[in-house]
Structures are given as C-alpha cells and as structure tokens.
Amino acid sequence: TDSCLTAIEGANALNAFAHRTPDMAREMARAADARIAAGDASPMTGIPVGIKDVFCVKGVPSQAGSRILQGFKPEYESTVTRNLWTAGAVMLGKLNQDEFAMGSTNETSCYGPAVNPWRGAEGVRLTPGGSSGGSAAAVAADLCLGATGTDTGGSIRQPAAFTGTVGLKPTYGRVSRWGVIAYASSLDQAGPMTRTVRDAAIMLGAMASADPQDSTCVDLPVPDFEAALTGDIRGKRIGIPREYRVDGMPAELDALWHKGAEMLRDAGAEIVDISLPHTKYALPAYYVIAPAEASSNLARYDGVRYGHRARLSQGDGITDMYEKTRAEGFGPEVQRRIMIGTYVLSAGFYDAYYNRARKVRALIKRDFDQVFDDGIDAILAPAAPTAAFPLGSVDKGDPVQMYLNDVFTVTLNLAGLPGISVPVGLDSQGLPVGLQLFGRPFQEAELLNQALVLE
Numbered sequence: 001t002d003s004c005l006t007a008i009e010g011a012n013a014l015n016a017f018a019h020r021t022p023d024m025a026r027e028m029a030r031a032a033d034a035r036i037a038a039g040d041a042s043p044m045t046g047i048p049v050g051i052k053d054v055f056c057v058k059g060v061p062s063q064a065g066s067r068i069l070q071g072f073k074p075e076y077e078s079t080v081t082r083n084l085w086t087a088g089a090v091m092l093g094k095l096n097q098d099e100f101a102m103g104s105t106n107e108t109s110c111y112g113p114a115v116n117p118w119r120g121a122e123g124v125r126l127t128p129g130g131s132s133g134g135s136a137a138a139v140a141a142d143l144c145l146g147a148t149g150t151d152t153g154g155s156i157r158q159p160a161a162f163t164g165t166v167g168l169k170p171t172y173g174r175v176s177r178w179g180v181i182a183y184a185s186s187l188d189q190a191g192p193m194t195r196t197v198r199d200a201a202i203m204l205g206a207m208a209s210a211d212p213q214d215s216t217c218v219d220l221p222v223p224d225f226e227a228a229l230t231g232d233i234r235g236k237r238i239g240i241p242r243e244y245r246v247d248g249m250p251a252e253l254d255a256l257w258h259k260g261a262e263m264l265r266d267a268g269a270e271i272v273d274i275s276l277p278h279t280k281y282a283l284p285a286y287y288v289i290a291p292a293e294a295s296s297n298l299a300r301y302d303g304v305r306y307g308h309r310a311r312l313s314q315g316d317g318i319t320d321m322y323e324k325t326r327a328e329g330f331g332p333e334v335q336r337r338i339m340i341g342t343y344v345l346s347a348g349f350y351d352a353y354y355n356r357a358r359k360v361r362a363l364i365k366r367d368f369d370q371v372f373d374d375g376i377d378a379i380l381a382p383a384a385p386t387a388a389f390p391l392g393s394v395d396k397g398d399p400v401q402m403y404l405n406d407v408f409t410v411t412l413n414l415a416g417l418p419g420i421s422v423p424v425g426l427d428s429q430g431l432p433v434g435l436q437l438f439g440r441p442f443q444e445a446e447l448l449n450q451a452l453v454l455e
C-alpha cells in the first residue's frame with residue numbers, strides 16, 4: 001500500500017486518480033495486516049486497488065466523471081466494493097473515466113483525460129482507451145495491483161487492450177450493479193482490470209456475489225476461478241468469426257489475431273471458422289439502445305437530489321433550475337446521448353429505432369446461441385480495430401469516429417456474454433495489442449483458463 005501511494009504521488013501526469021484516499025488506504029492496510037496475522041486472510045486481503053469513479057463508495061466523492069455529481073458523497077456502498085472490502089482489499093482512491101462511462105478515449109471526463117503510460121512516436125501522449133481509462137492507466141503503471149472497471153460496450157476490454165493489461169467483462173448478472181452509477185442498465189456490467197489472468201480470476205471471485213438489491217444479479221454460486229486455471233484446453237473448440245475481419249483492419253492486427261489462434265492450437269484447441277451474421281448491425285443497435293437507457297437513467301440528475309445545482313437568477317422557476325443545472329452539469333457527449341435517447345424513445349420514432357434495435361439485439365444473441373449450440377466453446381477476436389492512438393486525435397465534430405472504435409466489443413454486451421481481453425503482443429510502433437475471448441454464459445472460469453494460454 002505504501003509503495004502504491006508513493007507511485008501515485010509520482011504519477012500525476014497520468015491523471016489516473018480523480019480522488020485519492022491515502023488515510024483510508026493506510027487504515028485498511030493495517031486492518032489487513034491484523035487479519036493476516038490472525039490467519040483470517042483471503043487472496044485479496046491487503047491488496048491495494050483503485051476503484052472506477054462510477055462505483056459508490058461510502059463517504060468518498062463518486063462522480064462518474066461528471067460535473068453534475070460534484071460534491072456527491074454517497075451514504076451507501078456499492079455491492080462490488082463492499083465485497084472487495086469484506087475480502088480485505090485496500091482502497092487507494094477513485095479512478096478517472098469518461099463522463100457517465102460514455103466514451104472510448106477518456107476524453108469526455110470532467111477531470112480531463114487519463115493518459116496512457118505507453119508513449120507513441122516521439123513521446124506523444126496516447127489515450128488509455130475508455131471509458132475505464134483511469135483504471136487501465138493505473139494498472140499498467142503499477143499504481144495499484146488491480147482496479148474495478150465497468151463495461152457497457154467495451155469499456156473494460158478496449159482500455160485493457162490499449163494499455164497491455166487484462167480486462168474481464170463478466171456475464172450480465174454475475175456481478176451486482178447495485179451502487180454502480182447507471183449508464184445503460186441492460187448492458188452495464190462491472191469487472192476486474194489487472195496485470196495477469198490469475199489476478200483477474202482472484203479479483204472477480206471477490207467482486208461477484210448474488211445480491212437481493214439487484215434483481216438482474218443471478219443467485220448462482222461463485223466458483224473458485226483461480227482453481228480453474230489449469231492451462232489445459234485440449235479438445236476445446238475455438239471459433240474465429242469471419243465478420244470480425246473488417247475492411248481496413250491493419251495487417252499487423254490480423255497477424256496477431258493469427259498468432260493468438262496458433263497459441264490456442266498449440267495448446268491442443270481446435271480452431272474453427274465460424275459466422276456471426278448479424279455482427280454488422282451491432283454498432284448501430286448499440287448506439288440506439290445505450291443512449292435510450294441513458295436518457296432515462298440520467299433524468300434523475302435534476303439539481304435537486306444530487307451534486308451540482310446551477311446558480312439561479314431572480315424570477316427563475318423550477319424548470320429554469322433543471323435546464324440550467326443540466327446544461328452546466330452534463331458535458332457535450334452526455335448531452336448528445338440524452339438527445340439521441342429521448343429521440344429514439346419518442347412516440348413517433350420508437351418503432352423505427354428503439355424497437356428495431358431491440359429486434360436486432362435478439363438476432364445478435366441468437367447468432368451466439370447458434371454457435372455455442374454447434375459445440376463452439378469460445379470465440380477469439382481482436383479487442384479493438386487499432387492500438388492506442390494520440391489524445392486529441394478524434395474529431396470532436398464527428399462523434400461517429402469514436403463510436404467506430406467499439407465495433408468489436410459491443411456485440412458481447414448486447415448478448416450479455418462474458419469476455420476477456422488479453423495482451424498478445426506489440427505492433428510495429430511497439431504498442432500493445434489485445435485479443436478478446438468470448439465465452440458461454442456464466443462460464444467465466446473456463447474463459448479465464450483459455451485466456452491463460454494467450455498470456
């Protein structure tokens with residue numbers, strides 16, 4: 001804990017931590033020491049972790065990267081963080097992220113972007129990815145031993161790929177969403193971001209639990225994920241989806257994808273060509289469904305109940321208060337999503353957009369069901385269409401450019417399946433590239449074991 005706190009002090013330039021909690025960390029570390037001395041330790045006891053800002057931690061600023069939650073200190077604890085503290089983990093602070101987890105570069109954050117510890121040509125500063133960019137940067141720079149992330153459309157897996165770390169998005173319902181500030185409730189899922197697959201297995205085991213406070217969280221026993229890591233994948237059938245070989249994909253990314261398949265084959269798996277025919281509709285469906293749910297979830301930020309309230313003028317009524325607060329409190333990307341969301345949910349357009357997107361979502365899910373029914377155990381694909389790129393290079397006037405970065409990740413959230421991103425090598429610029437494995441529902445143990453082979 002002390003060495004992490006020192007490392008954090010020396011890493012201001014990464015802007016990974018939004019709020020630090022050194023006193024809390026030292027106190028929790030002392031309690032962990034006592035637990036270890038008493039022989040009452042779990043594998044997470046005394047492990048210093050960072051928490052994405054979107055998780056409510058009692059008494060600690062929790063803003064989800066948004067100005068509208070300035071000054072908000074929750075009176076309650078998210079189930080995930082409560083589980084981590086119960087296991088003995090140590091809280092280092094809150095990690096930077098895109099505002100309300102909307103973004104793929106960490107540049108929509110009210111704290112300014114987190115910075116990737118990897119550098120581009122001539123030392124240029126790169127994005128750590130997003131929305132869990134602070135988590136990825138902190139883990140990659142050894143500021144913590146693990147971090148929590150959330151993944152609504154790739155926000156754990158893409159930043160892991162951009163920083164050479166491991167990121168696991170569990171099956172929808174494996175981890176409780178209670179106390180996690182909502183973006184798109186039918187897609188959001190929390191998971192671990194770590195240096196190694198083994199650490200991800202340990203951390204997921206501590207984060208997951210049944211939870212009566214989240215009706216979508218399943219009441220299944222949490223397996224010993226670490227014990228499942230045998231490295232034996234003989235006879236497993238791994239699918240390579242041809243639809244993920246998109247136009248304009250860099251040849252070296254294709255080569256690393258090939259290398260990943262070879263590693264699995266060398267370990268005794270069978271590599272099978274598969275088809276997920278509705279893949280190309282995933283991105284448009286996601287960018288209807290996620291904003292629709294977000295527009296509803298974000299209606300609660302009205303200047304009355306949480307955080308920021310605009311300064312009002314004489315004669316302003318309650319509507320002025322709502323409007324001014326929301327105009328000041330939400331950044332441009334969040335405002336855009338609210339507008340898209342309310343539009344696709346409005347009476348005249350609901351069937352044309354939202355309902356159609358829901359049907360597409362069902363077809364995407366069916367593609368995966370079909371492949372798993374045919375005996376495929378996991379699917380191997382790139383985690384992102386590029387390696388990390390320079391901060392500031394996405395044209396602010398063209399948000400679709402940023403959305404396109406999610407082309408390989410959103411399918412999994414629409415289908416509710418588990419996925420893990422693992423670093424497999426470096427590109428010609430010396431930057432890390434990640435591959436992801438998709439697994440069957442609630443088979444995270446098997447998925448982690450397969451991922452071990454790619455490490």
Ligand code: GLN
Binds near residue numbers: 104
């Ligand atoms: N980049 C995607 C978005 O902006 C995914 C974000 C996420 O997974 N939270 O919606």
